Amino acid sequence: xxSLPPSITGNFSVSDLVREAAERAIGISQIDLSTPLPHIPxxxxxxxxxxxxxxxxxxxxxxxxxxxxxxxxxxxxxVACVAFLKGENEALHVKGHKPxxxxxxxxxxxxxxxxxxxxxxxxxxQTNRAFGVTLQPHFFGRFGTFFDGDxxxxxxxxITPGVHSAALPVTHKLIEIADRTLAEPYGGALRALHRExxxxxxxxxxxxxxxxxxxxxxxxGRGHYDRVVQARQxxxxxxxxxxxxxxxxxRLGVSVMTLQTNFKAAFGTxxxxxxxxxxxxxxxxxxxxxxxxxxxxxxxxxxxNAAAFSASxxxxxxxxxxxxxxxxx
Numbered sequence: 141x142x143s144l145p146p147s148i149t150g151n152f153s154v155s156d157l158v159r160e161a162a163e164r165a166i167g168i169s170q171i172d173l174s175t176p177l178p179h180i181p182x183x184x185x186x187x188x189x190x191x192x193x194x195x196x197x198x199x200x201x202x203x204x205x206x207x208x209x210x211x212x213x214x215x216x217x218x219v220a221c222v223a224f225l226k227g228e229n230e231a232l233h234v235k236g237h238k239p240x241x242x243x244x245x246x247x248x249x250x251x252x253x254x255x256x257x258x259x260x261x262x263x264x265x266q267t268n269r270a271f272g273v274t275l276q277p278h279f280f281g282r283f284g285t286f287f288d289g290d291x292x293x294x295x296x297x298x299i300t301p302g303v304h305s306a307a308l309p310v311t312h313k314l315i316e317i318a319d320r321t322l323a324e325p326y327g328g329a330l331r332a333l334h335r336e337x338x339x340x341x342x343x344x345x346x347x348x349x350x351x352x353x354x355x356x357x358x359x360x361g362r363g364h365y366d367r368v369v370q371a372r373q374x375x376x377x378x379x380x381x382x383x384x385x386x387x388x389x390x391r392l393g394v395s396v397m398t399l400q401t402n403f404k405a406a407f408g409t410x411x412x413x414x415x416x417x418x419x420x421x422x423x424x425x426x427x428x429x430x431x432x433x434x435x436x437x438x439x440x441x442x443x444x445n446a447a448a449f450s451a452s453x454x455x456x457x458x459x460x461x462x463x464x465x466x467x468x469x
Contacts, residue, residue: 182207188322192336195279196343200271200322202226205262212259219251219298221346222272223310223318225425229268230261237303245376245422247272247308247346251298269429271318273339273346275299291347294354308349309376312421317342319429356406367392368406371399375415379422380442382415420456423449427465434461 185203192198199222224244231239232250235257242248262268280296298304321338324331357365371392375382383391388411389399403411419441426437438449453461 182209186322188324190335192332192339193279194282195276196339197274197276198272198321198335198339198342199274200318202269202322204267205264208261208263210259210261212257215252215256215258216276217252217254217299218274218276219249219295220272220274221247221249221295221342222270223247223314223342224268224270225310225315225318226269226429227267230263233259234303240305242307243377245310245418247310247314247349249295249298249304249306249308249346251300251304253299253301253303256303269322271322271342273342275343291349291351291354292343294350295343295347306350307373308346308353309372309418311345311349312424314342314345315421315425317345360402360405364394364398364402365406367394368399368402371403371411372407372414375411376418379415379418380440385411416452417456419443420453423453423461424457424464427461434465437461 182205183203184206185201187199187201187203189197189199222242224242224246226244228244229242231241233239234250234252237256240248240250275295277299280292280299283292298306317338321335326334353365360368371388374388374391382388385396385399389396392399394402400410403409403414407414409417423437423441423443426432426440427434430437432440434450435446438446441449443449443452450461457464
């Protein structure tokens, strides 16, 4: 078997992407290339894809689309967990099911319980940065009956018949895993070991988050849990100018005390604390990945001055933002 390069970098067409997908065993069995023409480059940037263990596939991309287009593919039975770090995404269309929308700052989990026909559009000038893993049935099969209601068993449930989806917030730890892997810090055998370890770390974190969610459903009850998740989604969409807690509680149809108590039980912090932490994580990403200055990054995420941003950053991350601005991720 020929040795594959670590990633595709530069300008490439849909047919280049499809060929690499087939050779790297990422579970795409049939492709319909709509537009643009398969030989015309329509993407620029870097894509990596690799089967790091039997049934465990790692993928990531940091690309800009240079032409409008659509990719249609038949996807085999599997569960994909993708952290969307930057950019906008058109809905994923799965034939016979409702469109699945995924937003930057979130992890999209999509389980294909059988072979499915999927499509996604993109437009010229759109940029996307993402990282994730795909788990195939034989990955779970290696563990036999050792599951005991843990997060890995919850992940396996995504490949039961039908199409299943869920969304989780991107955490600081998952951003660090994604950034380190996309940066390709090693070469040769070390790169292969690093990718395998990062794919496993990512999988473990997703499984642990699902297990925590399952525990909270039992603790709070489905109704209360769904409301705090909805509250988190509202806050994620309005981090720079979040609603007042009274307005948020009224929107959800609960009392302020109920919202505060359940939110703290679910996420380990207050509503205000959650907003602050997410702002700081976004600020770190703007500094390390987008090259923004400290004052500009702080302003973008809702801080009124650089000193307040720097002080909060140091308390949360244990180092000043200047350290992350100058150090490689």
